[in-house]
Amino acid sequence: MKCADCVFWRRYKGGLHPMNRADMPNSWWARAGLCMRHAPRPMTEPGPRSFWRATAESDGCGEGVDALREGAV
């Protein structure tokens, strides 16, 4: 399943705008949101000391819970 369909995924208007993150293209960050399945993890980068994992809406991180399926149980 895609992260966009996951109950733990949060997207912010306009996507994410991290500083000093050239590991993914801007077009990816614009479609990115945060997976809140797990607690924020410490990062070595400047800025906040910890982050939730960033994933794009079309990604599948493998840990998602389908919002529709969850509601049916």
Ligand SMILES: [Zn+2]
């Ligand atoms: Zn996910």
